[in-house]
Amino acid sequence: MDRSQLLRGTLDAAALAVVAEQDGYGYDVLRRLRAAGLADVGDASVYGTLRRLYRAGALTSYVMPSDEGPHRRYYGITDRGRAQLADARTIWRDFSRALTDLLEIDVEVTA
Amino acid sequence: VNATRAVRPEVTAYLDEVREALGDVPPDERDDLLAEVEASLVETAEESERPIAARLGPPDAFAAELRSAAGLQTADGQGRETLATRLAERVERALADPRLARAKALYAELAPIWWLLRGYVAVALIALLAGRDWTDRVVPHLPRARFGAAAILVAVVASIALELRARRAQARQTASAGVVVNLVLLVAVVPVVVHLLHTPAPAVVVETVTSPANERGLTLNGVPVDNIYPYSRDGRLLHDVLLYTGSGRPLDVKSVAADPLRRVPVSRGGARLYNAFPVRYYERGTHRVAQPDAGPRIALPRFRTPALKASPRTAAKRPRRSGANAARARIR
Numbered sequence: 001m002d003r004s005q006l007l008r009g010t011l012d013a014a015a016l017a018v019v020a021e022q023d024g025y026g027y028d029v030l031r032r033l034r035a036a037g038l039a040d041v042g043d044a045s046v047y048g049t050l051r052r053l054y055r056a057g058a059l060t061s062y063v064m065p066s067d068e069g070p071h072r073r074y075y076g077i078t079d080r081g082r083a084q085l086a087d088a089r090t091i092w093r094d095f096s097r098a099l100t101d102l103l104e105i106d107v108e109v110t111a
Numbered sequence: 112v113n114a115t116r117a118v119r120p121e122v123t124a125y126l127d128e129v130r131e132a133l134g135d136v137p138p139d140e141r142d143d144l145l146a147e148v149e150a151s152l153v154e155t156a157e158e159s160e161r162p163i164a165a166r167l168g169p170p171d172a173f174a175a176e177l178r179s180a181a182g183l184q185t186a187d188g189q190g191r192e193t194l195a196t197r198l199a200e201r202v203e204r205a206l207a208d209p210r211l212a213r214a215k216a217l218y219a220e221l222a223p224i225w226w227l228l229r230g231y232v233a234v235a236l237i238a239l240l241a242g243r244d245w246t247d248r249v250v251p252h253l254p255r256a257r258f259g260a261a262a263i264l265v266a267v268v269a270s271i272a273l274e275l276r277a278r279r280a281q282a283r284q285t286a287s288a289g290v291v292v293n294l295v296l297l298v299a300v301v302p303v304v305v306h307l308l309h310t311p312a313p314a315v316v317v318e319t320v321t322s323p324a325n326e327r328g329l330t331l332n333g334v335p336v337d338n339i340y341p342y343s344r345d346g347r348l349l350h351d352v353l354l355y356t357g358s359g360r361p362l363d364v365k366s367v368a369a370d371p372l373r374r375v376p377v378s379r380g381g382a383r384l385y386n387a388f389p390v391r392y393y394e395r396g397t398h399r400v401a402q403p404d405a406g407p408r409i410a411l412p413r414f415r416t417p418a419l420k421a422s423p424r425t426a427a428k429r430p431r432r433s434g435a436n437a438a439r440a441r442i443r
Binding site for chain 2: 011025026027030042043044045046047048049050051052055056057066070071072073079080083084
């Protein structure tokens with residue numbers, strides 16, 4: 001199984017979940033995703049995803065001055081983003097349950 | 112001033128290359144993306160001494176990943192494509208609106224009604240565009256009402272069939288085509304309804320053939336006469352006046368004989384006197400005439416000519432015995 005392929009399909013939900021927890025700027029979201037276990041998530045993927053979610057209205061954004069460099073663009077979740085996240089949760093729950101069942105049966109058979 | 116606050120030349124060079132790779136992206140979108148990247152690069156550069164390219168990969172690959180994740184077009188399409196992209200994004204955003212989702216749910220519930228209705232609307236729209244006449248108000252004439260009705264039937268059946276097929280196929284492509292068709296038909300409802308509201312009610316033409324040759328009963332210049340009001344020379348409305356022609360035939364008015372409320376006087380011998388005027392009508396359910404003296408609105412002339420003297424002999428010549436006896440009785 002290719003992790004990067006899995007990530008590609010689930011990064012929207014992951015990014016929405018991180019921002020829903022707390023507003024964050026690009027690198028902050030990236031760090032939190034990695035800290036959550038998605039160590040191999042790509043920088044460009046996260047930034048691009050955030051921009052796309054913002055353009056789609058799932059995220060809102062505001063600029064905060066920073067002492068340590070350029071201004072940071074923070075993202076917050078919108079109602080639309082929350083709805084999208086709720087949908088993603090349902091899909092993931094069903095999907096992962098199904099796949100878990102399938103894969104664990106397979107393990108038992110081969111074991 | 113901390114040394115790490117300055118953007119490292121390495122970061123700037125990397126960003127420039129990414130920017131170049133994103134040359135076809137609309138400037139404001141690209142600037143926003145790169146501002147995001149820059150802020151992060153600055154921060155990561157503070158945390159690590161490894162070269163940026165070693166951590167992030169070559170700028171081209173980074174740009175490609177950024178582009179793909181952001182859902183931007185590939186470098187092939189220039190300005191026009193990006194306009195289309197923006198338009199598509201707007202549409203995508205509009206379609207993601209929760210209000211639209213609610214409307215969709217409502218549509219799903221009301222859909223069967225709409226399937227029937229849109230068949231009619233489609234035919235009505237064609238008829239409208241073709242400038243067809245809708246004289247019987249609901250069914251457009253293509254060119255006749257029954258073809259219009261057939262077209263509506265076909266359109267409704269086709270509408271349902273298409274919908275069922277689309278549901279089975281669940282093809283996105285046909286679904287979006289269907290959305291366009293539905294929108295067009297939905298908009299077309301307005302002119303169709305306006306047309307229906309403004310079409311005058313059909314004039315019910317009841318043709319009354321008044322050809323004297325075919326007309327039974329008494330007529331005046333081809334118009335049936337269904338009542339006669341005789342007045343005496345002193346202006347009194349007479350009742351139960353029996354009228355006859357010169358050949359002795361009763362002037363019957365039988366065209367109104369079928370009316371069950373008509374008061375038809377009966378002779379002692381049981382003959383029904385259809386030639387008794389004026390014809391009167393009973394109140395419903397009674398044998399009473401409410402207004403025996405009702406008559407046409409006329410201005411009665413006054414006689415200058417002196418009254419005729421009826422001789423007993425003339426009265427005796429009346430064909431009906433009973434009438435003659437009565438006349439004789441009165442005269443004596």
